[in-house]
Amino acid sequence: MTLRHALGGGEVVGKRVRRQHTVSKFYLKGFANDSGYIRRVSLPGQPSIPLSIGDASVIKDFYTVTLPDGTQSDLFEKEFSKIESLAAEALAGILADTWPIVGKHRAALATWVALQHLRSEDVRANHGNFSAEMIRLIVGVSGKEALRSLIQKAEARIVSDEELDWEWRDITKLGGPDLVPTANQHVRLLMNLLPGTSAYLHDCHWTLFRFARRSIATSDHPVSLVVAPDHPDWQGVGIATAELFLVPLSRRTVLTIQPRRRLSSSSIDASLVPDFIKEGTTSIARSINQGIAARARKYIYHHPDESPLDGLYMPLPETRARLAASNASELIREEGLFYGMTDKQLRGLGTVTPPGESDRGMTIDDLPWPFPGRRSRNRD
Structure with missing residues (x-):
């Protein structure tokens, strides 16, 4: 699917406003209670309110593209839902103790992680x-x-x-000049980068952390790009320069994706290193939650009955100057x-x-x- 194809068709929505999610609803279920509620914390820590996963991460018409005749279409939201459906199946397997994941499930989750990053407000x-x-x-x-x-x-x-x-x-x-990127521009960029980014993540080394008691949060930018300690301050952080991709999968599970070049040495063939699974510790959970808070844009989400942010530094809302x-x-x-x-x-x-x-x-x-x-x- 390309923007050119989309601009030739799709459901026309006219001037109707659509509530579109920048973070997948199926994903947020992993941080919600049995009633489907999570707690949304606004940076730098207040207000903190419970809300339905259906009301979280909603931005009006965020993916609604304008067709050549001036009408609007929500085709891409529907295309994203197809990716989400396959990823939800892969995620369910992981949360049911399937590891490592291979084949179509690995490909589906890699595609969703790429999509979730590329469709973010930050990228736009x-x-x-x-x-x-x-x-x-x-x-x-x-x-x-x-x-x-x-x-x-x-x-x-x-x-x-x-x-x-x-x-x-x-x-x-x-x-x-002061530019406000349009949905058309964002979607065009997303569709150009999605295949390559998905393939790149698919071929990386994956590590799964499971936490028996400690709770993990997520945010409005759930795919965090982490750099090495010696990363130059002047250099931007992107897919090619990230040392690690950090993705909380649920309140008890975190996925890290590391480029295999980081594992290479004279004595190690990185392509042969299997995916790992590790038991999470209190210190690891704290480090992960701090990283999530630091890379959030406006909101952090977590289970409404838990307090994973206690004692952490809460930054100001990110303006991404x-x-x-x-x-x-x-x-x-x-x-x-x-x-x-x-x-x-x-x-x-x-x-x-x-x-x-x-x-x-x-x-x-x-x-x-x-x-x-x-x-x-x-x-x-």
């Missing part, structure tokens, strides 16, 4: 931040007159100096980075090139105007 926000940074760089190196040309061509009108000054300041400010493109600032010039450059210097350019030089890389002429997802531009 980070994609928007990256797009904003790229727009800032491309416009900044092209210069104000190139920006004027882009707007005038798209809107078929004359752009005044005052308007151009405002647009330039807003687009080239630290972090770039965009990365500062400090290295790009020196490339941004009103006259354009390429002003006064010789042909020889231009031939040595990389991916961002002067307007009209599309054969060398991406230029401002390749940007759509207005920028998709840009917040309302109030020039007052």
Whole structure:
């Protein structure tokens, strides 16, 4: 299933608002009581309220895509439910003491873990931040007159100096223009990355921790990407750089997924190392719960009759502030980075090139105007 296919069909929902879950309901059952209730803790610790798993992690129209004719479709929510159904079967086997899991069950759970990570608010926000940074760089190196040309061509009108000054300041400010990634953009990214991410996780080394008495929490971002202690602060954390993927599966079970390259040595063939199962301890449970709290975005979920967060540090709600493109600032010039450059210097350019030089890389002429997802531009 691709976004192109989806945009050609699917159930049309018009203007009807749909309540869509960013965390699977079948998954949250593992942290709920017999009545289907969990406790939702808002960072940094209050309020703490019991609520139904059907009301947890709900965001209106989070996966509703806009079709070419302007109508809306919830097709992807239905596609996700198919993945969830297979993963629920695999999870039920694990919770019934089946380990290791192989074949279709391993593939189903790997796909769900990948989906659960990729469909998160974090991934959507980070994609928007990256797009904003790229727009800032491309416009900044092209210069104000190139920006004027882009707007005038798209809107078929004359752009005044005052308007151009405002647009330039807003687009080239630290972090770039304020973008709100759309469901279409997020789903396109998700569908592009899902097959490769699923296969990558499938081939990793899996370890299952079981806890007899200690309770485990989860969050609105239940797949935590953990890095090594020596991971550089300036380097982002992603699928390729994560040392470990931490996934609570229930209030008594935690899955860790580790790239096999981390196990390799001169005396060990990592491909032959079997999946492990370990008994969890109090210290391990505490460490896991602290990590879950640290990587939550807004909410932590746990069994309503237990207190796995007692004594832990509760961070502020995560705003995921965009990365500062400090290295790009020196490339941004009103006259354009390429002003006064010789042909020889231009031939040595990389991916961002002067307007009209599309054969060398991406230029401002390749940007759509207005920028998709840009917040309302109030020039007052």
